[in-house]
Amino acid sequence: MAEEGNEGGGTGAYPTPPYIAYRTLGTLFGDFKEHGLPPVIDRSVLTRFSGGVAGQIMSALSSLGLMDDKKKPTQDLAEIVAAYETDDYKPRLRQLIERNYPYVLKLNLETATPSMFADAFKNNLGAKEEVLRKCRTFFLQAARDVGIAIGPRIENAKFPRSRNGGGRKKKLAPAHPATEHGASDPPGGVEGGGTRGASKADTELVSQLLGKFPDFDPAWPDDIKAKWFAGFDQFMAGIKGNGG
Numbered sequence: 001m002a003e004e005g006n007e008g009g010g011t012g013a014y015p016t017p018p019y020i021a022y023r024t025l026g027t028l029f030g031d032f033k034e035h036g037l038p039p040v041i042d043r044s045v046l047t048r049f050s051g052g053v054a055g056q057i058m059s060a061l062s063s064l065g066l067m068d069d070k071k072k073p074t075q076d077l078a079e080i081v082a083a084y085e086t087d088d089y090k091p092r093l094r095q096l097i098e099r100n101y102p103y104v105l106k107l108n109l110e111t112a113t114p115s116m117f118a119d120a121f122k123n124n125l126g127a128k129e130e131v132l133r134k135c136r137t138f139f140l141q142a143a144r145d146v147g148i149a150i151g152p153r154i155e156n157a158k159f160p161r162s163r164n165g166g167g168r169k170k171k172l173a174p175a176h177p178a179t180e181h182g183a184s185d186p187p188g189g190v191e192g193g194g195t196r197g198a199s200k201a202d203t204e205l206v207s208q209l210l211g212k213f214p215d216f217d218p219a220w221p222d223d224i225k226a227k228w229f230a231g232f233d234q235f236m237a238g239i240k241g242n243g244g
Helices: 022-035 051-063 075-083 089-100 114-124 129-146 177-181 200-212 222-241
Strands: none
Touching (some): 022 051
């Protein structure tokens, strides 16, 4: 399966790992456990997700070894779905993470620097920085959930977004960016143009506030999504109203 943004400067020695919102994976496992694991995984069994997210889910399953090249579930997927919401789930999920991220876990993540962590993804994958950023976010959320220790340097790091191609090209977020891309980060943000011209202190404050904004989950019901976007719009309006 073709991978989004597979044009980075890395070796591409490993397949691009998941870059969906981490909670989406659990939502998928729960859906499969409730309705039964399908013999083939295609978009027709992922209708609760938007088209873009459905494609990213299939890419994630393939890269994690949970779906074969004929789109059939592997034994690993069957076992992790069966374990979902039991005491055996997180140990199995940890084994899955440890097996698929050897280039990251060879680092001592409790003492490694943010640059070392970012380079582990950049040097071993063949994806663009925007995709790598989502890959790092997925890994960190998964690691926290399954008990892989992460040091404060990486936990508190603010990884800069890519500025390839010259000046700023990013615009303020479209109407439903997280639904379209399956991202776990809020739209806009400091580099999205919402704080252009602000002081460094103001920019850091806004970045910290955005970090406390709840992650968007494409699997939410429509009414919860609407409340999330309304809350984010109110937040950004408050920034602009205060001269941000």
